[in-house]
Amino acid sequence: MFIDPIADTYRDSCQLVGLCDSSATRRRWHQNRLCSEYGIDSVPDYGVEDFDRMLGETKPDTVIVCVPDYLHHEFIVHSLEFGADVICEKPLTTDADKFAVIDDAVRRTGRSVRTTFNYRWAPGATQVRQLIASGAIGSVKHVDFEYMLNTAHGADYFRRWHSYKELSGGLFVHKSTHHFDLINWWIDSIPETVFAMGSLAFYGRDNAIARGQEPLTRYPRYTGIKESEGDPFRMNLEGDPTLNGLYREAESDSGYIRDENVFRADIDIEDSLSATIRYRSGVIASYSLNAYCPAEGFRVSISGDEGRIEYYERHAAHIITGDRDIKFETNSSRGASLKLQRLFEDSQNIPINMPEGGHGGADPLIQEQMFSPHPPPESLGRNAGHQQGAASLLVGAAGNRSITTGQPVKMMDLFPLSPKATRLSELI
Incomplete structure (x- = not known):
């Protein structure tokens, strides 16, 4: 949605100046892909704790926010206060209080936030x-x-x-x-x-048990669990190179388990x-x-x-x-x-x-609006x-x-x- 069009279609008008992620493993995965697929040798990358340092060192015009939803407002506000515009994945945030913080920052800084309603x-x-x-x-x-x-x-x-x-x-x-x-x-x-x-x-656990499917609740996740083989809801992270590289191999430094059991209790x-x-x-x-x-x-x-x-x-x-x-x-x-x-x-x-194209052909059109130096005129009010x-x-x-x-x-x-x-x- 974001990295590929910047690195490929719009590389003559856009530059990816920094990557920020809580996982060093995921950052390396993106660096390797940028090099192997697009010939981009290296992009400065930062841990999430160094987000403000990234802003200061890379001086972006626009920051793209695609962290978990409950954190959107924090990264949006920091970016606006730095002086950058923001492109944010939907939903803009998760509740009214967090939106109030974003709205205040937009008013104070005069910068803009685009919500990507593809x-x-x-x-x-x-x-x-x-x-x-x-x-x-x-x-x-x-x-x-x-x-x-x-x-x-x-x-x-x-x-x-x-x-x-x-x-x-x-x-x-x-x-x-x-x-x-x-x-x-x-x-x-x-x-x-x-x-x-x-x-x-x-x-959830209670619903599976009520349907007589208690055996499907016995393991916390799917990958690497022999007992889960044959479960129709099983996801095997190791069976796909993208899932394996972004999630399975990054578990040690991210703590993120991408394949939790859909019939767990919490x-x-x-x-x-x-x-x-x-x-x-x-x-x-x-x-x-x-x-x-x-x-x-x-x-x-x-x-x-x-x-x-x-x-x-x-x-x-x-x-x-x-x-x-x-x-x-x-x-x-x-x-x-x-x-x-x-x-x-x-x-x-x-x-x-x-x-x-992604989302029924929508993604290339909104990507053109976001990344082209001369996007076509938009008469339907699709930019949000x-x-x-x-x-x-x-x-x-x-x-x-x-x-x-x-x-x-x-x-x-x-x-x-x-x-x-x-x-x-x-x-x-």
């Missing part, structure tokens, strides 16, 4: 936005959004740090921020109130989530996420006072390894369908171009700053609070995000 750049999502903006269904009134993670990709969130809510904000924040942002962007509005429910219904995030969202424009949205489906993808229906859009994507399962995706279900079909039906008219099937990043993460944060309290949560009670604004496009 889903906005996917061809199908873009066509949905264009249809709505054209007035094809009139004024939007209601959205239904269902997201399905399967037992390859979905399970992967329960093997690693994402399975602890303190670190990731749970799937409502870490994963659903993509989907909340799509809704926000499609209808060009700002969320107002959230009511949510959620549960850990499939993963998981505290939900795998089944639903939310109802009211927007400042009056639109009502219903949302659900399920992380243990047999297939992966999403369905969305958008109803207006003149018609309806129905959009569906099926995804090949994958896991995120760092710079590349590892694909599972190599024989599964990716695909999408888009239908428009105006009131009192027959439905229309609208063709979708599905190009190559820190406020638009907050508009989605705060839905997840409000959802988490609603699950805990059993009550609807007003977004303004979490953070006063541009109180006079109605449209997402009014936010940075």
Whole structure:
């Protein structure tokens, strides 16, 4: 997503001036790959404790933050105060208090923070936005959004740090921020109130035992454990050179176990989530996420006072390894369908171009915006700053609070995000 386009496609206009990671092993892995694949002999690298020294010595124009979610705000603020702009992986951060720290730093320094919502750049999502903006269904009134993670990709969130809510904000924040942002962007509005429910219904020790699968709970991790062989949820880090180099070989200096058992006892995030969202424009949205489906993808229906859009994507399962995706279900079909039906008219099937590239062809487009010295003009509002990043993460944060309290949560009670604004496009 970041290193490869800088080192390859945009190497004439961008330079990778520093790498920072808590693991020296991972830093060496990246150095070796930069040398072998791109002929880049050496990039200054630093431990996480030397982040400020890296800023001073390398003097970057832009810092890319892709640490665990709960630490985003710390590295963003240090970078802004140094005088650099920031590109940050979604979610921007995990809760309202951390966002307040980021917002204050942006105001104090005058620097910018880009939130990388690559889903906005996917061809199908873009066509949905264009249809709505054209007035094809009139004024939007209601959205239904269902997201399905399967037992390859979905399970992967329960093997690693994402399975602890303190670190990731749970799937409502870490994963659903993509989907909340799509809704926000499609209808060009700002969320107002959230009511949510959620549960850990499939993963975790108690659920496995309740299904009669207690043997799957007997080992803390998968790699190197003979007893785990044959477990359909097993991940073998040593079986893939990227996973082995980034994680297995780095365990001694990082302490990070990448392949924890998905049926262990200490998981505290939900795998089944639903939310109802009211927007400042009056639109009502219903949302659900399920992380243990047999297939992966999403369905969305958008109803207006003149018609309806129905959009569906099926995804090949994958896991995120760092710079590349590892694909599972190599024989599964990716695909999408888009239908428009105006009131009192027959439905229309609208063709979708599905190009190559990460996230359904979205990644090359957003990379061009981030790294090209002359990015093409952008008329659809797909570039997102820190406020638009907050508009989605705060839905997840409000959802988490609603699950805990059993009550609807007003977004303004979490953070006063541009109180006079109605449209997402009014936010940075």
